[in-house]
Amino acid sequence: MDSEPDKDFDRLTRIVARLFGSEFALVTLLDSDRQWFRSCFGMDGLTETATEVSFCAHAIAALDRDHLLVPDMLEDERFKTNPFVIGPPHVRFYVGAPIVVRGQRLGTLCVMGTEPRPVIEPALIAQLVDMADMAATLFSLKDEARVRARVAAALIKEEWRHALTLEAGKVGSWVWDIRTGEISCNDTFRRMYGLPDIGLINFEEVLSAHDVRDRHIVEEGMSASFADGLDYNAEARIGASGRWLTMRGRVYQRDAQGKPLIMMGASLDITESKQSAEQTRLLLRELNHRVKNTLAMIQSVARQTIRHNPDPKQFIDAFSGRLRTISDAHVLLADRDWSGIQLYEVLGSQLGAHFISNPDRAEVRGDDVALPADHALGLGLILHELTTNAHRYGAWSNGEGVVSINWDVRGEPERGVSLHWRERGGPGVNTPTEAGLGVRLIERSLAKVLDSEVKLRFEPEGVAADIWIPLPA
Template identity: 70%
Template sequence: MSRTAARVFNSEFALISVVGEHQQWFRSCVGLGDMTGTDTNISFCAHTIALPDMDDLVVPDAQQDDRFRDNPLVTSWPFIRFYVGAPIVVAGQKIGSLCVLSATPRDGVEPAMLGQLNDLAGVASSLFALKEEARVRARTAAALLREEWRHALTLEAGKVGSWVWDIRSGEIACNEMFRRMYDLPETGPIQVAQVLDATHPGDRERVQAGIDASLNDGVDYEAEARVARTGRWLTMRGRVYQRDTEGKPLIMMGASTDITESKQSADQTRLLLRELNHRVKNTLAMIQSVARQTVRQNPDPHDFIEAFSGRLRTISAAHVLLADRDWAGVQLDEVIAAQLGENFRNDRQRAEVTGDDVMLPADHALGLGLILHELTTNAQRYGAWSSTGGVVSLTWTLKNEPARGLSLKWRERGGPLVASEQEHGLGARLIERSLSKVLDSEVKLEFRPEGVAADVWLPLPTESA
């Protein structure tokens, strides 16, 4: 553009400038070597864009013009004498000029040449406008791309598969998450029939009914279904967003979300509630049985309350332990600690405890807790722990023959001589019935002269450690 202007005016210098507050930049330049701009305060073009309207600036001889006589571009190289400039306008704003310069003064400029200069300045203005538009489009495209990535990451993080269904062609445009959800090909077009085929056979009828209702009745599409290959649960929501003039559906858009974890959580909650109801019934039956046995053994109200309260606290403590572990079981050490104290393994003067810790199922823990309560209460009142030198030996081993189970032995020594269970008040019948809920369990209780002895056998499931 500047080369064409130089040829029109047969001049050695021409340039396209953009003028800023403190600097003017040369966007196209002929004859000025490596110059890329000047300060605005010595710019000829700054005077051009300061003129009213769209006037051109013509300076026949800069040495004779008070505005430029002392300008360093006049007094030193390139020794400008002649200047003519036409403004460049973008979006109604003058931003610079297309100008021609010469080291030789001239008498004036022919109107036809000024017209050509303005035409060239108009082309330059259009090019600047196009470049600005391209820059705006690039920024917009970059912003849209960032927003698209942000949207995609949001859907990815939320495990949401988005889809747009062209109902006429049957083709579905979807994100990568949707493809992964349904185990669809990573690339290539997706047909709605492929999605239905990927749905669990037992759920396809429900999915199709929801789609039909949305297409025919205009209601929002909503369904829950499993994926055939993986068995994972998805919830799908959609809506017809476009119909033709006859009301026939054209485009449906929607999203699918993986709800497998929430489904599993709900199932687990229902399972725990059923288990809790079962346990509460068993516990109430156990409390009722303990109350009957206690009142037979302790007809006096004061004695009954004292004995029954201790047994009730034992049941309650076992329930707390089981509830804390979602009724998955309790460690044997925890059951023993509830009766003998947390330091039971180290207090060798009172109890000699030998055996590796083992996980007990819920019924085992409740029953064994009651047995140990009766044995420890009796030992404290009448048995080994009622004297200073008495010791209790508590040992257990895991056995695999004839079936896998826990063999636990309680032995007392060093206490008063034992006469009979009736005299000591030990709840023998309660001990023998405490494991009634545990099939194939067994309790043997003996009142030996040297001290009470109890042998407990508890069958354990094979997966227990």
């Protein structure tokens, strides 16, 4: 009820009006309160009436008859005071046949006129009954079509949702007809395998898209799934792009002999996770290497420190500072996945975080540069020994001394950092007769860095050190 006009029903009312030579013909639908005109011929502007004044309600109620005929409304007690009889459109004649859908009388196909019709040919009434049955068939067909359209719309919506979900998740879906070799798939699958955007795809094309080294993995996985009924599961590379895919599938249809007919599955790009796992393995190997080197360094520093400081307190004082330097460098390297440390950060670990904005008797000049891990560890130990010596005996042991640290980054012919440490204004310096542990650590801390060089001098005005650290191109 209340649906849009329908040409099929309008055609039906025109036919019966002409058949009976009457002014009005209706297809009506009734509920408990109102009568609605599914089609209305000859009553312009009228779409419904109340059920209590409906002629058709009586036609529906007459369960023992297939039609209701009223030759003259004014002579029928049921209708002679009806507002549509005594008022416009002044109906005098009525004949209606029930429209029965699935055993339910829903309304009528009826004909009305403004003149009494005392005689109606039975053949005309029989045609009206047949056409009412046609109207019932129309209602059934249109209802079925409406349901089908709803289902189709819901399926299309679900297919779009499914397709968009796969697209958003970058999942390539596929269905393989094993009998013909043809594969139906979505656009994501085609892009993954570098296949044409349109046209049929067969299994051989998909297999050939894999890296030659991995094709046996795909074939063996398929064979195992066919033979054992297990889910197909494989990881392989695509030859053209080198990207890694993980593929899962299952045989969903077999013939009477158990031979596979249809296989369905999905493919997912796992290149990023593969690269991440490889990066993690590399980092772990690097970490193991660094830890071994660091432990060896700590062991060597501890052995040399205790040799020069046999007193436990002196040993703890000397060794803890060196150990802290190594630890700080490791924390910085770990934060950067062992990719290296900036030179400013190495200086900051010894001079304080605000050595540039708020220098404490330190003059620092030079452009920041990234140092590899071994370079940063070695330079950190050198700076620790130099700053410790400056605080104890050198420029920072009084209130006047200054340390100048400057460097430049060279590009040709060999790329590297040339750093210079100069002390002035502190107590006078004498060249020691025997090299102590600090001197040895300064001279040997960059031993792992090939082509590095450290020159330490004890000049009268203060300690001086010239450090050369090669950098990778």
